[in-house]
Amino acid sequence: MKEQSYLYKVRQGVRNLQYEKYGPLIALVVLIIVSSFASPYFLKVRNITNVLRQVSYTGIIALGMTFVIIAGGIDLSVGSMTALVGGIVIILINHFGGGLLAIMIAVLAGVLMGMAAGAFNGLVITKGKVAPFIVTLGTWGMFRSLTLYISGAGEFRSTSRIYPQLGMGYFLRIPIPVWIMIGLAIIYSIILNHTRFGRYVCAVGSNERVAAYSAIDVQKIKFFTYMMVGLNVAITSVLLSSRLNSINPTTAGSGFELDAIAAVIIGGTMLSGGSGSIFGTLIGAIILGIVSNMLNLLGVSPYLQGTVRGLVIIGAVLIQRQRG
Amino acid sequence: MSKTLIETEEIAKEFSGVRVLDDISVEIEKGEIFGIIGENGAGKSTFIKILNGIYEQTEGKVVFEGDEISMDPFTAQQVGISTIPQEFNLIDHLNVYENIFLGQEQQKNRLLLDKGKMRQRTKELMEDLQTDVPPDARIGDLSVAQKQMVEIAKAVAYESKLLIMDEPTTVLTRNEIQVLFSLMERLTERGVTIIYISHKLREVKEICDRVMILRDGEFISLDRTDQLTEHEMANRMVGRELNQMFPELTEPGDEKALEVKNLSNRNLLQDISFDLRRGEILGFAGLVGAGRTELAETIIGLRSKISGKIIVNGEEKEIKRPRDAVDNGLAYLPEDRQATGILTDFDLPSNVTLISLSKYIRWLLIDHGKEKKQTRRYIEEFNIRTPSIDAKLETLSGGNQQKVSLVKSLDTEPNIFIFDEPTRGIDVQAKMDIFNFINELVRSGIAVVFISSELEEIIGMCNRVAVMREGEITGILSGDEISEEKIMYHATGLEERAV
Numbered sequence: 006m007k008e009q010s011y012l013y014k015v016r017q018g019v020r021n022l023q024y025e026k027y028g029p030l031i032a033l034v035v036l037i038i039v040s041s042f043a044s045p046y047f048l049k050v051r052n053i054t055n056v057l058r059q060v061s062y063t064g065i066i067a068l069g070m071t072f073v074i075i076a077g078g079i080d081l082s083v084g085s086m087t088a089l090v091g092g093i094v095i096i097l098i099n100h101f102g103g104g105l106l107a108i109m110i111a112v113l114a115g116v117l118m119g120m121a122a123g124a125f126n127g128l129v130i131t132k133g134k135v136a137p138f139i140v141t142l143g144t145w146g147m148f149r150s151l152t153l154y155i156s157g158a159g160e161f162r163s164t165s166r167i168y169p170q171l172g173m174g175y176f177l178r179i180p181i182p183v184w185i186m187i188g189l190a191i192i193y194s195i196i197l198n199h200t201r202f203g204r205y206v207c208a209v210g211s212n213e214r215v216a217a218y219s220a221i222d223v224q225k226i227k228f229f230t231y232m233m234v235g236l237n238v239a240i241t242s243v244l245l246s247s248r249l250n251s252i253n254p255t256t257a258g259s260g261f262e263l264d265a266i267a268a269v270i271i272g273g274t275m276l277s278g279g280s281g282s283i284f285g286t287l288i289g290a291i292i293l294g295i296v297s298n299m300l301n302l303l304g305v306s307p308y309l310q311g312t313v314r315g316l317v318i319i320g321a322v323l324i325q326r327q328r329g
Numbered sequence: 330m331s332k333t334l335i336e337t338e339e340i341a342k343e344f345s346g347v348r349v350l351d352d353i354s355v356e357i358e359k360g361e362i363f364g365i366i367g368e369n370g371a372g373k374s375t376f377i378k379i380l381n382g383i384y385e386q387t388e389g390k391v392v393f394e395g396d397e398i399s400m401d402p403f404t405a406q407q408v409g410i411s412t413i414p415q416e417f418n419l420i421d422h423l424n425v426y427e428n429i430f431l432g433q434e435q436q437k438n439r440l441l442l443d444k445g446k447m448r449q450r451t452k453e454l455m456e457d458l459q460t461d462v463p464p465d466a467r468i469g470d471l472s473v474a475q476k477q478m479v480e481i482a483k484a485v486a487y488e489s490k491l492l493i494m495d496e497p498t499t500v501l502t503r504n505e506i507q508v509l510f511s512l513m514e515r516l517t518e519r520g521v522t523i524i525y526i527s528h529k530l531r532e533v534k535e536i537c538d539r540v541m542i543l544r545d546g547e548f549i550s551l552d553r554t555d556q557l558t559e560h561e562m563a564n565r566m567v568g569r570e571l572n573q574m575f576p577e578l579t580e581p582g583d584e585k586a587l588e589v590k591n592l593s594n595r596n597l598l599q600d601i602s603f604d605l606r607r608g609e610i611l612g613f614a615g616l617v618g619a620g621r622t623e624l625a626e627t628i629i630g631l632r633s634k635i636s637g638k639i640i641v642n643g644e645e646k647e648i649k650r651p652r653d654a655v656d657n658g659l660a661y662l663p664e665d666r667q668a669t670g671i672l673t674d675f676d677l678p679s680n681v682t683l684i685s686l687s688k689y690i691r692w693l694l695i696d697h698g699k700e701k702k703q704t705r706r707y708i709e710e711f712n713i714r715t716p717s718i719d720a721k722l723e724t725l726s727g728g729n730q731q732k733v734s735l736v737k738s739l740d741t742e743p744n745i746f747i748f749d750e751p752t753r754g755i756d757v758q759a760k761m762d763i764f765n766f767i768n769e770l771v772r773s774g775i776a777v778v779f780i781s782s783e784l785e786e787i788i789g790m791c792n793r794v795a796v797m798r799e800g801e802i803t804g805i806l807s808g809d810e811i812s813e814e815k816i817m818y819h820a821t822g823l824e825e826r827a828v
Contacts, residue, residue, distance in 0.1 A: 195694070199694045199695050200693060200695060201690060201695065204679060204686060204695065205686075207675070207679075208672060208675070208683060211672045211674055212668075212672055212673075214668055214669050215668070215669055215670065215671065215672050216683075217631065218631065218651065218661070218663050218669040218670070219651075219683045219684045219737070220650070220651035220652045220654070220684050221683075222650065222652065279674055280674065
């Protein structure tokens with residue numbers, strides 16, 4: 006009898022947990038525990054930092070994507086955009102001689118390029134009133150084709166010796182891209198939860214008409230979310246190209262759009278928009294990273310990884326459905 | 330053959346231990362129109378949801394045509410119970426006949442849809458309802474009243490024995506209501522029984538044979554409507570003596586708060602001119618589709634105009650976006666609170682401050698404490714009933730949602746307040762709260778535009794009344810001129826025959 010009531014309490018406790026808030030975190034903890042038993046290498050510092058670095062590229066994009074999705078949109082062009090911006094950054098670095106100043110100019114230009122590319126998406130979506138899915142599907146093709154055209158089908162290769170230090174470097178034993186991802190997550194979380202822009206993004210995603218009647222400039226808000234993604238893509242492009250000191254016009258960034266969208270959804274943000282969580286997205290990205298890492302460590306065929314990730318994404322959406 | 334169609338025996342309903350309906354026993358007779366009235370939360374909706382099988386009763390039983398029946402939505406449809414819901418159940422992308430025959434499409438050759446037949450049947454139904462809604466119109470393009478007619482046609486198409494109508498007239502004009510009433514009478518002659526829920530006591534008295542009054546989930550009384558006055562109904566609903574529905578009219582000031590001159594838009598509005606003084610309530614009457622909402626939306630910059638001037642406090646203002654209207658002291662309470670007024674999945678403070686958010690910004694960040702403090706003040710001042718301050722709006726009742734919608738516009742500290750159907754679908758007490766609130770606004774010098782399809786409200790509340798027809802103002806009435814006959818004359822362009 007006593008045991009029963011204890012069990013009952015545990016069950017009640019489990020039932021009362023706010024899954025919406027803590028679901029992704031619980032999933033992450035469970036995943037880490039399972040992984041550490043499954044492979045002795047998993048918890049090695051080197052492995053963990055590698056996973057986090059790998060995660061940071063799509064993770065940074067996913068942070069921006071969270072805003073787009075909360076506002077009721079989607080951006081499929083981020084992968085191709087990564088390649089395009091990365092390629093141009095490398096061309097500029099080479100053009101200006103590969104020194105520190107060259108890198109600074111190229112990075113700044115890259116950031117502006119990314120924002121301009123995002124602005125282009127945003128402009129067509131808001132002014133042209135075309136569905137975001139269609140617009141960004143179009144630019145997904147355009148950006149990749151432009152990258153290939155500019156590269157002349159060869160690889161973009163930087164001649165700079167110091168550029169790789171940015172993407173390869175560590176600070177306090179943690180890779181620089183990871184620091185940047187965490188820093189951005191903190192800033193974006195504040196923007197989402199504590200600024201007017203964040204509130205308006207949620208309002209637009211929750212009900213566009215109510216937002217318009219409430220004197221919110223709906224189109225402007227949407228436009229800015231796409232520009233934000235562009236900015237984040239540019240940051241990823243720089244980190245990725247500096248890590249490799251090159252960009253492959255065919256493969257660089259390919260599939261990033263799926264990973265970024267998946268991270269947002271696994272993190273608990275509804276695809277229908279209206280609300281979401283930046284830290285959820287961060288956790289979602291890490292979950293995806295650990296899943297890939299485990300599959301590698303366990304020697305699962307790389308060809309099957311897509312299947313497993315696909316199942317994780319579908320599973321996350323199914324759980325969301327049940328909550329709703 | 331028994332006279333009773335459906336009978337409830339001591340049915341009760343509890344939600345997580347809270348009794349929302351307590352031992353209701355009634356017999357509803359074949360072919361009668363059975364009214365149910367009560368305030369929001371009185372248990373009317375719960376009662377009918379047990380009858381149409383959406384809820385299962387906690388206690389008691391439902392007897393339909395002599396047999397005890399365990400009701401679920403499918404059984405309800407099988408035995409012939411249809412409900413016209415308060416919130417529409419129509420698909421915007423489909424057209425009228427597709428909606429009416431949704432789920433029971435007519436086929437030819439067992440393969441292809443018989444569109445011709447469905448169109449024809451829809452046309453007949455619409456003629457029966459005396460509405461000119463074309464069978465091929467897209468639902469999304471229809472006005473609220475037209476959608477209502479489609480809902481009614483849908484229920485009629487199912488050949489029901491029991492038709493449950495939950496607030497069917499809130500969006501209809503007087504003429505449309507009369508059409509509906511005559512249709513209801515024709516249906517009862519064919520033996521159909523109707524349960525009619527409404528907040529409009531006059532209509533209940535007019536159309537219903539008997540009326541049941543509920544309060545706080547309990548049965549209060551069941552009488553023939555000819556043995557009960559509207560006043561008695563209202564008192565029994567509220568449980569105390571109601572004195573007066575409308576507050577006393579106040580004398581407006583002399584300064585003009587708003588002048589609209591020769592306003593036209595690309596769509597419907599033609600050469601609209603009126604002025605509004607401080608402390609004045611100017612009513613806007615007219616049939617549905619006369620352009621009243623469109624006018625309001627044009628004034629506040631939601632729609633663009635092609636000509637005309639808007640003068641606020643003597644200065645001409647260029648209002649191109651809703652934000653310009655807010656900046657110039659104009660507030661608007663939209664007519665459809667679910668679609669345009671409130672964010673149902675946001676909590677109270679985020680709704681309250683949605684328009685006026687810049688007031689709550691400190692060092693670029695939202696001051697959540699200040700938001701909550703202000704929201705608490707409003708909750709107290711307007712007697713907003715909510716489970717908690719963090720509750721999502723979807724958990725509040727219609728009347729309380731409406732108060733939040735109103736507070737949200739009020740928080741911009743307007744000088745001119747445009748109300749569009751502010752009392753739609755809310756109970757007597759909440760209505761009176763809103764009337765008193767509007768009265769307080771004008772006493773403090775705020776100018777009010779009051780759009781309503783309830784002539785009684787317009788007549789009871791307004792200093793002057795502008796009547797619109799097909800995008801034009803056909804008359805502005807004041808003082809003793811304000812009467813139902815005069816308003817209907819200007820609204821329709823015809824001398825109203827005895828209704």
